[in-house]
Amino acid sequence: MTFARDQWYVAAFSNEVGRDLLARTVLGEPLVFYRTESGAAVALADRCVHRRYPLSESRLDGDTVVCGYHGFTYDPSGACVFVPGQQRIPRTARVAAYPVVEQDTLVWVWIGDRDRADASTIPRAPWLGDPRYTTVRGMAPLDARYSLLVDNLMDLSHETYLHGGYIGTPEVANTPITTEVDEDRGVVYVSRHMDDAECPPFYARSTGIQGRITRWQDIEYHPPCLYVLHSRIAPQGVYPPAEGDDDQAFHAEIVYAITPSTAHTTYDFWAVARDFAVDDESVSEYLYQSNHTVVMQDVTALNILERVITGEPERYQELSINIDTGGLAARRLLARMVESSTVEAPR
Template sequence: MFLKDVWQVAAFAKEVGREILPRTLAGEAVILYRTSAGAPVVMLDACPHRFLPLSMGKLSGDVVQCGYHGLCFDHRGDCVKIPGQDRIPSTAKVTVFPVVERYGFIWVWLGDATKADESKVPDFHWMTNPEWAVSEGYHHIDAHYQLINDNLLDLSHETFVHPHTIGNHAVAESPLTVSEGEGTVIAHRDILNCEPPPFYVQAAGFSTRIDRWHTTIFTPPGFLVIKNGSVPAGMPKEEARAKGIARERRVLNLITPETETSSHYFWGIARGYDIENVGLTDYIRSEVARTFDEDKLVLEAQQRKLGDHKITHFPITLRADAGAVRGRRLIESMLRGVSATAAE
């Protein structure tokens, strides 16, 4: 079961053009395309006549033509042509979902269209803010989306999964504090007087001991903003900022469920320093992709081992799981609300 009455990322905006793009989002098979005026469309991938996927058809002008019997549907989902007959049944419609283009993404509302409020699109302004340089990417992960949430709410795994990029022993040994906001879970860790991991040497320019921090802000179903940064060990953050030697980033994670065992993982690394350095932007993209490749291996192995077991079937809970546990509880509470509403 997935949350549907929420905005979720369907694609990077640059992915969607004048060709049909099929994608499965939270269990719904859809197609994405742009009209000739450039407006994005997200439509159910099924012709209502004989249920051939519309992705097997073609985009002709501003209509999608089914590849089976040629029925044509406009951007509102209305059938506008049926070869061989003039009368168009009132039931000849395809569901079209509310959509917003913002922050370099196409956002879709897969639930009750009357509840779709554009002001509720999660804030990822860093992706398009000229004061930040962004390295972005995408991973398809064969794992339930909540396993990815768990991964990002407990960054102690950096020590063991990412020792060649962002991790070292100090991460797992540093205490975690967890709090909750309005519809959010916040997990914070200070990592003080530690050796800079390899990524921090190359991407941030540190060669001596540093103070690190990361604050993960989780909003269901799969949005996690990690505010991370580093300064020379012992130096107050404000002093380092004033001197221009603080190295602060936003790790932007946007996870959309695909199926019960697979997910779309859109990500961006926004940095507030040396923003004109294209070589650094490319380096960060490459190293972060390598880091997330390591996560992908772990997450997919987890999913294979879980098999048909529920993703809550974990016999041991550790202190470091506090953020992940609260994140799951928040999602469970929202899903219970959906079930209660459906039962009324």
């Protein structure tokens, strides 16, 4: 399996990175994250050059990381600034430092060629930091390759079967989708519009809607990492009153950052931002617990699928149908990215 390295990936939520050292592995690269005393986020290779001791198991001294094994000390640029027992610091005594950008409460890291790291190409999720929205969030590690999570999120028909009783209803699987691909921007759009649908508990309990609903699911996938589901619901028959007018709808912006850790493990960062009941803590708690359950149902299913695929390579051939058009388009764009920066994924 190969990764698209010359791309931005989410390594953490902003509130995870602080004055405690945080270990994350992204695209097979062990990293350590922390904040300088001025608040800037730093990402360094998580291995001391001396005996490969993890810097994440070490300590901060001001803005420097002091290796917890033999005391080699590194500044935010990755340069070694102290070696125990001698004045001379070897020329090669440095660890890699990686470009980091904080945007929309997400910490993005660039693993590839530094000269190609353009922060303006990072896709946006502005609702996560918008005071008009309230957001719940979490992260679930998968013991499965990241492409399986991409497939999962691009085809929401599985909600009917895997997430019944939470977010799925019969209409999700039974409603046809439309798929568009913006080849220039490299974005896949998948839409499912349900004019008369059952209201799942996820929305019935959080919005108070009783009875049937109009429900729209509009997906944007910005490969390789960012996925946004624009979810809009309203009581059936009142939405939308006019084309483009959805003032009577409840809006939930459901964001996933899909970050490969290794060839067979993935970080599943998720967030649900809403523009309703923004001050109601009970709604926040319900949506957090409900979405966490949904995510863990996906984790369980994808971990099973990873074991099947790994244990039975090339034994079965996939069959794709109409609902897979978005996922197949995503695969094609990901393959194009991999071709432009091909490096074997560490196992």
